[in-house]
Amino acid sequence: MNHFTFSWGHNHIAVRGLLRTLGHDLETPPPIDASTAQRGIELAHPFLCFSGKLVLGQLARQIERGGRRFVFMSSLGPEACRCADTAGFVEELFGTDSGFSAHRIGGSDLRSATSNLRRHFGGRIRSRDCVRAYTAFYGKLDLLHKIEKRCTALRCLSSTPRFVDEVEAEALERVDRANGPLGLLRTSRRFDRVARRLDVRAAAPSLRIGVVGGEHILSELGSIMAALRRTAERGMLFEWRGGFRMLARMSRSTLAPRKARCVPYLNEAPSTSEILSCADALDFIDEGVDGLLHVYAFGCMPQTALKLILQRIARDRGLPLLSLSIGDRFAEEGLENRLEAFVDLLESRRQRGVRT
């Protein structure tokens, strides 16, 4: 049976891996264009973040095409962020009349993850099926993040970005087709070989900028990526840790060291999104980046709260910070303007020897 989902970058490929292990399949989400976004904006509660509106737009499109069974990339585990609220909102919006049925990926342990899968796919799923499904899911997710991150860096520094696009598209297709851990390992090695050949610009980047926040927005919305690419033509390297990590394996024990990293800036009980972004920012500073770029969806509560914390970190460490809130009413011109000015500022600091 075919299922439907939305796209966070290329994460739907990992969801398809999970479903295929269980004998189901997934339709590729429609690309996000202006009309899809508009549909989401019409349907959404005004306080839902922009990313949530895009999700709604995509789901509405699929429901209109007859889709009924959905898989949500919104974890049920301790790492669940407010995006999980979007799932509840969609269920409320479409649930009663359309026969809408949604499965949320994840669980805090094997037992709850298995029971979660059984609720959606029927009682025939055994614990070992669950392990196989999640092995495929997380294996593909890790590889997707690696490809996305590497290709973005290459695109920024390469003189032939269109060729990088082709390499990325081919690699993603291979991840989608790959079966089992061995298949994924072969795909990963092949990608490494090709990517090494793509490293065309030998010179070190003139500036390094650490990107934190809702990094998935970078791959999801073409406009900011286009602005980053144009800026990167001046020799910048934009670095980030990964895509939509709310789905990654983030148990309480793995989260604890990241939380400890955030002291003294995050002392309360914040969400995973804040912990990861704050810890990443501190790591980037220690690694000697020239500036921090904070990207988040307008209306995303954890990231809005984090903006003030990042300002404090930037002030304490004397590092320039640019926060970009991306939403449906955000003009692309303004985005590029700020980014260009930020890079000018970093270049002028570097030229005049201003130290962090």
Add this chain to the structure above:
Amino acid sequence: MKERCWVGIDVGSITCKVVVIDEADRVLGATYRRTRGRIVKTVKDGLTEVGEALRDRVVAGAATTGSARRLVAALIHADVVKNEITAHARAALALHPDVRTILEVGGEDSKIVLLRDGVPVDFAMNTVCAAGTGAFLDQLAGRLEVPVEELERLAVASTRDVAIAGRCTVFAESDVIFKQQTGQRIEDIVAGVCRALVRNYLNDVGKGKAIEVPILFLGGVASNDGIRRAFVETLGMPVIVPEHHRVMGAVGAALVARDAALRESRMRRPEEVEESDFRPETFVCSGCANACEVVRFVEGGDIVGYLGGRCARWATATSGSREAWGLTSSQG
């Protein structure tokens, strides 16, 4: 040998500024006009107005800045295109080398730039709201039925504090109506509006920023001494409004053009710009699902350039290179 000069043009959402400078950073000619939505015509008129400063001089470089900088660059064949934050910082440092804070309030955006030892070290711009900008004053001047230029005279004649809500222009307008109904003097209301703008600016753009003297106040809004006074009162620090505060972005652009140290400028003579039938047209690219809005510049029946799009497809495309991109006429 003819004297050299540099041209800077700053076209924002509301106004167009054209400046000509010489080798000693002196402003030889400057013009400040409202665009009223007709950018191309306003730039042509602005260049004609500074024509006297260009006479008997050779243009050694031209740069554009402001939100319409790319469009204007295509019109005049500018040598350099630069964002207005960098342009303002460049001009402020040239004219006041010891400046540590720049407050700039423009038509629909506002910014703060912090400088230390002559280096810009931090900046911020308004994000999702234009309540701390000139648009706020324009709107409320309309509501009070006074020309925006009159606001200064009224604000400095205020004798009493009247609090106006400054978080949102619409709410501020409701508050102004309420204050009018309760019999407050217009002078006191206008001074309240000025303080509201400053509060909004400092709580949004200036939040968390280490504002230090010397402070320069730039932009068209700096012409209003009521706003300058409100900044002084709120910050408890002196605020300087320099002579060329309204055209500082254009001065910065001209300086950026000079920094480029070009052998010769590509810029067209003002007469050529005046005679040009240059016009922008917009179309939606059908190359992929992104459906980007792309601007096409047309002159003399030919496509002379493109602007916009999320990929590199249109970045280098002109009428001659369309075939190289495999485009058919139906694709825009």
